[in-house]
Amino acid sequence: MQTSSEPVSGQSEVAGETVANREVRKDSPGTDVINLIRGFCMGAADTVPGVSGGTVALVLGHYQRLLAAVSQFDSTALKLLVGGRLAELWKHCDLRFVLALGVGIVIGAGSLASTMHWLLENRMPETFAVFFGLVLASGWIVAGWIRQWSLAAVLLLVAGTTFAFWLSGLSTGESSQRGVFIFGSAMIAICAMILPGISGAFVLLLLGMYHPIVGMIKQFVKLDISVSLVFNLCLFAAGCLAGLLIFSRLLKWLLRFYPDLTMAALLGLMIGSLRRIWPLQKVTDATAALPFKEQQFVIVSPGNWDGNVMILAFLGVAAAAIVLVIERFAEKKLA
Secondary structure (H helix, E strand, O other): OOOOOOOOOHHHHOOHHHHHHHHOOOOOOHHHHHHHHHHHHHEEEEOOOOOOOOOOOHHHHHHHHHHHHHHHHHHHHHHHHOOOOOOHHHHHHOHHHHHHHHHHHHHHHHHHHHHHHHHHOOOHHHHHHHHHHHHHHHHHHHHOOOOOOHHHHHHHHHHHHHHHHHHHHOOOOOOOOOOOHHHHHHHHHHHHOOOOOHHHHHHHHHHHHHHHHHHHHHHOOOOOHHHHHHHHHHHHHHHHHHHHHHHHHHHHHHHHOOOHHHHHHHHHHHHHHHHOOOOOOOEHHHOOOOOOHHHHHHHHOOOOOOOOOHHHHHHHHHHHHHHHHHHHHHHHHHO
């Protein structure tokens, strides 16, 4: 098995320290706005089953800094907080970046939850075509970050693809909405959200918590606030924070010491997740009369599709092209 104590070079410095430190030194009101927009895009993506906020972070170039910042919420940060050394805490945890990104995520998730619901219910093939292109192009970028392929890397690629393909084909289920389940669901979902290719929203969907959580967010945005609503949202946020702090440190360690193997596994997850957002899907006859959130879909071939396949292909290619252009621009800026 390959080991390395060096982060992946160039754009793929996934360990985070080099990229993060360089960006911290350049922080300005302009970068704050950029990070706010990045967070908005992540929040918007995380409202859609099948699309990962981690993939968006990879595309927009702040995935490394995000992992580095989250992993800094450690015992040292706690000591700085207790000791009242707030200036050092601000720098240690990269809080300027974290706050700008966090505000953007909240705004994106809150403002686009209803829009994403409408797009899925009324323009699902077109929406999936765009997301399919985004994820496919992101996978191409991640593949370029793998410096050396080995047998272990290939096996992890296959394993990641198989697992994500299986997960994406599961039917949704109903689950309890008790507080402990909300907390646990949030921990699991946030781990998926930080990974490229696995959608935290889809994990919530599998657990039967997607519509309850989105409903709570929409209710909060409309200022229809109650004590139980605030309590449940706080539980969900606490679960997200706990999962993020635990999982991000493990992922950062893997990316630092096993970069090629880890990226191969992530690439497999991205490839396998494409099954969920394949644009050519039809509702099954048995569930056609049910509300959209209870409907089940099956994948069909282009020959059995009633709509215009060329339009979907154009949307997918256009979305992929946008990602590749952004990546090329990011590479030039990094150089």
